[in-house]
Each structure stands twice: as structure tokens, then as C-alpha cells.
Amino acid sequence: MSERPRVIVTRRMPEAVEARLEALFDVQLNIDDHQFDNAELIGALQSADGLLGTVTDPYSKDVLAAGGALRARIIANFAVGYNNFDLEAAKAAGIAISNTPGVLTEATADTALTLLLNVLRGTWRFESMLRRGDWQGFGPTSCLGVSPQGKTLGIIGMGRIGRAMARRCYHGLGMKIIYYNRSPVADPEVPEARACATMGEVMAEADVVSLHIPGGAENRHRISRDLLEMMKPGAYLINTARGDVIDEAALIDLLENRRIAGAGLDVFENEPQVPERLLALDNVSLLPHLGSATIETRTAMGMLAVDNLEAFFDGKPMPSRVV
Numbered sequence: 001m002s003e004r005p006r007v008i009v010t011r012r013m014p015e016a017v018e019a020r021l022e023a024l025f026d027v028q029l030n031i032d033d034h035q036f037d038n039a040e041l042i043g044a045l046q047s048a049d050g051l052l053g054t055v056t057d058p059y060s061k062d063v064l065a066a067g068g069a070l071r072a073r074i075i076a077n078f079a080v081g082y083n084n085f086d087l088e089a090a091k092a093a094g095i096a097i098s099n100t101p102g103v104l105t106e107a108t109a110d111t112a113l114t115l116l117l118n119v120l121r122g123t124w125r126f127e128s129m130l131r132r133g134d135w136q137g138f139g140p141t142s143c144l145g146v147s148p149q150g151k152t153l154g155i156i157g158m159g160r161i162g163r164a165m166a167r168r169c170y171h172g173l174g175m176k177i178i179y180y181n182r183s184p185v186a187d188p189e190v191p192e193a194r195a196c197a198t199m200g201e202v203m204a205e206a207d208v209v210s211l212h213i214p215g216g217a218e219n220r221h222r223i224s225r226d227l228l229e230m231m232k233p234g235a236y237l238i239n240t241a242r243g244d245v246i247d248e249a250a251l252i253d254l255l256e257n258r259r260i261a262g263a264g265l266d267v268f269e270n271e272p273q274v275p276e277r278l279l280a281l282d283n284v285s286l287l288p289h290l291g292s293a294t295i296e297t298r299t300a301m302g303m304l305a306v307d308n309l310e311a312f313f314d315g316k317p318m319p320s321r322v323v
Contacts, residue, residue, distance in 0.1 A: 004024070004025055004026045005025050005026065005049040005050060005309075005313045006025065006026045006027075006028070006047070006048045006049050006050075007021065007025040007026070007027045007028070007048060007049065007050045007051065007052060007309060008027075008028045008044040008047070008048040008050075008051050008052075009021065009027060009028065009029050009030055009051070009052045010030055010035075010036045010041070010044070010051060010052065010053045010054055010056075010057050011030050011033055011035070011053075011054045011056070011078070012029070012030055012031070012033040013029075013052070013078075013302045014295065014298050014299040014302055016299055016302075016303075017299060017302030017303060017305075017306060020303065020306050021052070021306060024306065024309075024310060025050075025309070028048070035056055035057075036057060038058070038060075038062065038063055041053075041057060041058075041059070041063050042063055042066040044072070045063070045064070045066065045070045045071065045072040045095075046066070046069055046070055046071055046072075047071060048071060048072050049071060049072060049073060049074075049313070050072055050073060050074040050075065050076065050309055050312065050313070051072055051074070051075045051076070052075075052076045052078065052302075052305050052306070052309065053075050053076070053077055053078065053084075054077070054078040054079060055077070055078070055079035055081060055083075055084050056084070056271075057084055058084055059075065059084055059085045059086065059089075059090065060086055060089070061086045061088075061089040064085075064086060064089040064090055064092075064093045064095065065089055065092065065093060070093055070095070072095060073094065073095060073096060073312070074095065074096040074097075074098070074308070074309060074312045074313075075090070075095060075096075075097055075098075076098045076305040076306070076308045076309050077097060077098060077099050077100070077305070077322075078100060078301055078302060078305050079099060079100060079301075080099055080100055080101045080102075080104055081099070081214050081215055081216075081242060082097060082099050082216075082322050083214065083215035083216035083217075083242060083244075085097055085322075087322070087323050090323055091323055095323075096312060096318065096321060096323065097321070097322040097323045098305070098308035098312075098318050098319075098320050098321050098322060099320055099322050100300075100301040100304045100305055100320065101160070101320055102160060102304075102320075103297060103300040103301055103304055104161075104291070104292035104297050104300075104301055105160040105161050105164050106164055106297075107291065107292045107293070107294045107296075107297040108161050108164075108240055108291040108292050109161050109164035109165045109167075109168060110168075111240050111266055111287065111290060111291040111292075111293075112161070112165045112210055112212075112238055112240045112264075112266075112291075113165065113168045113169065113172075114264075114287075115238050115240065115264025115265070115266060115285050115287065116148065116153075116169070116208055116210070116236070116238050116264060117148070118264055118285035119236055119238075119262045119263065119264040119283070119284065119285040120145055120146045120147070120148055120208070120236060120262075121145035121146070122143070122144075122145045123145075124285050125282060126143045146234075146261075148169070148173045148174075148175055148208070149173060149174045149175070150174060150175070150176070151175050151176070151207035151208060152175065152176045152177075152178060152205060152206050152207045152208070153165075153166070153169045153170075153175045153176065153177050153178070153206060153207070153208050153209075153210060154178050154179065154180075154196075154202035154203065154205060154206025154208065154209045154210070155177065155178070155179040155180075155202075155209075155210050155212060156179070156180050156199055156202060156209065156210070156211050156212065156213055156223070157180075157181065157211065157212035157213035157214075157241070158179045158180075158181035158185040158187075158193075158212070159181075159212060161212045161240070162179065162181075162210070162212035163185065163187050163189075163190070165210055165212065166179070166187065166190045166193055167187070167189050167190055170189075170190045170192075170193070171189075175208075176192070177190055177192065177193040177194070178193070178194045178195075178196050178201075178202055178205060178206060179193060179194070179195060179196065179202065180195070180196050180197075180198065180199045180201070180202045181195065199222075199223075199227060200227060200230050203227050203228070203230040203231050204230045204231070204232070206231075206232075206235060207232065207234070207235055207236070208235065208236045208237075208238060209231065209235065209236070209237050209238065210238040210239075210240075211223065211237070211238065211239045211240070211241045211245060211246070212240070212241055213241050213242075213245055214241070214242065215241065215242025215243075215244055215245055216242075219242075219244075219245045220244050220245070221244070221245070221246070221247045222245050222246075223237075223245055223246040223247065223251075224247050224250070225247050225250035225253075228246075228247070228250055228251055228254055228260070229254070229259070231254075231259075231260045232260070233258070233259060233260065233261065234260075234261045235260050235261060236260070236261050236262045236263060236264065237251065237260065237262075237263040237264070238263070238264045238265075239263070239264070239265050239266065239267055240266045240267065240291045241267065242267055243265075243267040243268040243269040243270070243271060244269050246269070248268065248269040248275065248278075249275075251263065252275060252277050252278055252281075255278075255281050255283055255284060256277065256281065258283070261283065262283035262284055262285075263283070263284045263285075264284070264285040264286075264287075265278075265284060265285070265286055265287070266287040266288075266289055266290060266291050267289055267291075268289075271289060272288075274286065304319065304320060307319050308320060308321070
């Protein structure tokens, strides 16, 4: 890079990532960590050579086609998913898009496992009871949950994170693994995993269903009311993918009516808004989209985003280019 490119960062990044950005670029950091609105995104695209953005930035057609006056040529997305982009509009505007795959696999699978254990064993609910001062001491029939051992885990989407979740539950919890994927996946670490022909087969057979499919228009409400109603009355749903892959209203209906046993959710359809009906339920474990939220993982995600920016401005192949 002969001249330092101007880069605008739309959210706060881990300290080491911001230090590297300052060393490489003429960088504008988001010191107060506010979420950019459309006008700010358009302004950034018009005044910078590149952006380091996040999944909370809506790069819609309206934003990316802002009068054809965009200066930016790259947006490095701080996420593995890119459903916050209109990719066709990005192509039309000549903007390269990258993501951060691979580096968040283990942390997100840990979160899925946490939700599974939380909702099966009711740990969050019983901790709340204890903190309120309502615990009356040990009793043989108090604080009962459900054991995962010997149960069937159904995975929708056997990519990196889905396979990592399968390994944890197969080896650590002694669960049987079935899955639906566009094509069969052979994982030598989970040799007994069985591919199912349809998502409905997984939904109907599994004791716990864990979702690991990308968001975006193609998968919006992919887990429909009809699919949810195929689940066993005693089954649980785990989602660390994207909130809009589920028909959230249908899920709430089933949970309220105890048509399924419970759910563990890290993502929601209209984040950061979470429906009051969902908050009121005692058979769900809810987390604030923290799937990848470890210091190590978020730093690695930021560094990969910077790798993409640096490679782009140096005219080299980007490590994880989407378009």
C-alpha cells in the first residue's frame, strides 16, 4: 500500500484489532460503539476506501446504490454470515465483500452446547430461584431436569459449527447424532452420524434439534410452523444460527402451549427486540447473541477482517472473499 487507505470501522473492535487497524490505515474508529444508521453507512461508503462492518449493519440495496457515488471498494464483514448484505447490489456497486469463517466455530458450538444443557437441565431457572432466595434445600424431586445421555441430537446444517456441535454431544454427552445437510458429510470423529433425507425427518425423530444454517432471504422461516409441529412433545430446539431462520411467532405458540418441551435461543428474528411473550416463558433459555463472544474468538475475527482489508488494498487474494 503506497498511500494509507481510509477505513471506517462501524463498531468497537477488540483492542489488538484497533491497534493493528491504526498501524495499517487512516482509520476512523467508532469510539462510542453506536450502531450506524443508513445515513451514516452511506456517508461512510462515500468517504472511505473501505469499511470494517458488522452483522448489525444493514447493507441494503438502498444503502449500496446511494446515487452511485460510493468511494468504498471493500466491506470486511465481522461475521461468518453475510445476510446483512444485498449481494447483488454490492456486485453492481463494485464492492468486494469478505467474512470471517472458521475462527468462530468452536466458540459458537460451545454456546450451542451451553444452551442445550441450560434448557434440558433448567440450570438458568434454578439459579434464578436460588438468587431470589426461594431455594429450600436439597430434595429428591426438586430441581429436576432431563439428561442428554442416550438422546438423539438432530443437526440442521452440518457445516463447520454443526460438526463441532456433533462432536461435543457425541463424545461428551453420549448422544446419537442425525443430521440434514444439502449433501452427506463424512466426519471421522462422529462415525455413527446418520444423514436424513429431509429436515422433517430430523425434526420428527430428534430429542434435541440444533440449527446451524445461514440466514438471509433463502432461509427466512426455513424452520416453518409445519416443521416445528413435527417435533416430539418432549423435544427441544436450539438456535445459534440466525433468528430469522425460524418462524418465531410459531415457535412461541408451540412453547406457550407446551407442544414442545423447550428452546435455547441465542438469536432472534428482530434483534435486539425480543418478544415479551418469549421473555415470559419459563421453558426457554435466552442469550444475547453471544455465540462467538470470547476474547480470543472476537480478536481472531477482527484480525481476519483486517487480513482481508490489507490483502485487498495490496492487490492480493483475500483470505475469505464472498463477492
